[in-house]
Amino acid sequence: MATTSARTLRLLSLLGTGRTRSGAELCARLEVSERTLRRDVEVLREMGYAVDPVKGVGGGYRLGPGGALPPVVLDEDQVVAVVVALQTASTALLGIEESARRALSTLRQVMPRRLRGDAELPVTPVVNQWEFPAEPIAAGLVREVGAAVRRRQVLRLDVDDEAVRVEPHHLVVWAARWYLVAFDLWAGRWRVLRLDRVTLHPPTGSGFAERPLPEGGPVEFVRHTPDRGDRPAPWPCLGHVDLALPAAVVAEFAPGGAVVEAVTTTSCRLTMGAWSWSGLAGLYLTFGAEMGRVEPVELREAFTAARELLGRAVGGG
Template structure:
């Protein structure tokens, strides 16, 4: 059986792990009877933990919100996960760099040697390559998250993909993380449709407005977001048919190549977008699978021209007749 002090730490950890604990479940988890649980709860209250108790059907214990933050109890895996997360958080979100360093210093003082070595192993052997400064600030993320949670209208200045800036009025729904980038999914009041907004293109601080009525969320909101990130914003767009199932092609074609959708059990559609014909051509070539053009034939001539320039750059004898350009080889003269 655990000692009283060890049992109190275990009880604090359990109460912090979920919103409500039935008394019987706590007693079973601690290996004690209900009377001992009640005594231990009283001890935690004396230590500053605001433990609330309820009786009757569905009664039990819950950790309430007090005037001060009570000591946080972590198990081994939680402590290691927290340390690793803190070491990487400052690289992706601005405004928390100093805070994460202070938290790591506190955590390092508390961790036993065996856990400190585990927590620092990944950081110690990882090379930090240049990725640029953080793309978003924690204060902006918090403001957007609060508006999503409280269901309040937002107004903000937004810089579009092409560079022009305007004011947007939205009903925020969710934040989405895609690599180093953050996106806001919201109902655009002026366009009467769902839109996604890159958070790093929001200028200044959003202005919250009145509460908005709940709106039915489309079932394909994730697909809309992916299309808004990888396809819709670009001037050059094509749709390709690729042989293979969605499951098999998903392991071969990188996410950044485009939007992959199942057409049949044996073929998929890949929607590719890029800022220029050259970038579009590069993405198509990097797919590494035979493809058939379904939509976007208007880019045929510019792509042929780009291929000719590429062949001339590499010293091809006959750019126009290359198999890559779709032509037939010329016969030797004579």
């Protein structure tokens, strides 16, 4: 007869096919009594595997989510690290989306039950046209807010100096920045909140029901919302220009760290930075829109210099 450890691994191999196996079959294959089989099943459960009893005709034992590999030993922060890396991998590598999804699914299957909730972090990565990364965000904050999204629990937050009570519905990574799509219960409207601007209060324990999301879903809502709580990124050169475009249009294509403010329904003010004044002028020109007020004087001079360069290029001089 095999040793206890070897026999347990053999039992795990038999159950790992996903089929329901009767107790009689397992006893015969392992050459053990029903009492020993029950003891070996308990050993697997103590190791973190979900060995489920199946009652009735054709019943026996079946291996639930827990996989055909030993349990993955990860703490909560490691789970968040792996999940975020897999879910945001498509923002850095093309053609990896399906592989990342399958890897995440495999990880969930072999993960102990106590960590599977953290492995279902509800986040959608979105690639912005210009990736100017923000400072790294605390994993604990992502985990706590993600858990509230998953469990549909109301959050009390401080956003900068503003106290709010929100229904957290979705996390979106946009231009390497984390945003929370939430319904503000006190203001009675949908909002996009920069997660690194948020301070959490203790859990409220209050649940909330699903409500219709803004048109287009959470990703489109983040893309087209000018007021995302952004601040100008710390570039050497910072400019302010009025553009003859709606704020929602500019918000979608503005680089990370830019600030969009509506002026009228058809115009907005875009504040952004770059490594040089000529480079900043070029970024504004990519919008192809009429410009109003331009500040500071260094940016106006950069536009003048660009006009002269373009004039010579077009004129062939």
